[in-house]
Amino acid sequence: MSRTDARPHRDRPAVVSISSHVARGTVGNRACVFALESLGFPVWSVPTVTLPWHAGHGPSTRIVPAPGEFTALMADLAASPRLFEVGAVITGYFGATEQVEAAAAFVEAAKRANPDLLFLCDPVTADRGRLYQPEATLCAIRDRLLPLADIATPNRSELEFLCGLELSDNSHLIEAASALGPASVLVTSAYPMLRGGIGNLLVDGFQALLAEHREIDGAPNGVGDLTAAVYLARILAGLPPEKALQTTTATVFEILARTIKRGADELTLETDPDSLKHPMAMVQMRRLTHPNGNRRA
DSSP, X not given: OOTTTTSOOOSSOEEEEEEEEESSSSSTHHHHHXXXXXXXXXXXXXXXXXXXXXXXXXXXXXXXXXXXXHHHHHHHHHTOTTGGXXXXXXXXXXXXXXXXXXXXXXXXXXXXXXXXXXXXXXXXXXXXXXXOSOHHHHHHIIIIIGGGOSEEOOBHHHHHHHHTSOOOSHHHHHHXXXXXXXXXXXXXXXOOSXXXXXXXXXXXXXXXXXXXXXXXXXXXXXXXXXXXXXXXXXXXXXXXXXXXXXXXXXXXXXXXXXXXXXXXXXXXXXXXXXXXHSOOOOOEEEEEXXXXXXXXX
């Protein structure tokens, strides 16, 4: 039997999701895995740290794998005879700086096994102008993971820390995203053009697209994780980047609005699976000027 014949048919490729795990809540892999599996993608879930809840809810115990054990686990996955199942990798929050190298080595092995594999790097390190991960972790993500990434999903603060510049408007975000490295960069919490709004800015090749909706106060954690996972699922499903951006933004806005209406302190993903598949929320789409927009790719 040939190698190809030995592989069972799968409608959707597996996604390896490398991020944090919480016992209660919908952040990190709790958000990513639920979203990806709800949209039909099998997931290999790799926890970088285990916590009872998100740190925003108060002090909590952190269980971080020893560096050697985490490296060995990633090496086992890289050597798996089922590695051919993997069509994408997504990385998020790291529990220790040393884990970044092991994740990068796994991505390299997975890309060798499947040259068409997509790697999405969500550089979860900062928010609202504050770096909450060690600078060494930020630098490791910048130097090892971003050069391997096909898609990156930084928020505005993370993009500023990654490029070392203050980005005061969307034109600056576009320039910084274009220089970051990955072919597609989705910047969450971009500058809105609508009063009282907030946007997701996608810089894909030589096009820049802004998806806006009204800003919702008191948003719980996990919105960035959910955005990254849903956008990856849309791209893997074959949607063009503009449609993937529009439906991802609609999904996250719809789930967030319903969460706030319920008074919940965590995203209520389990209550709104239809919003993942068929979002109905209206999103304002705009094409912005790209500094290299007149160049031919």
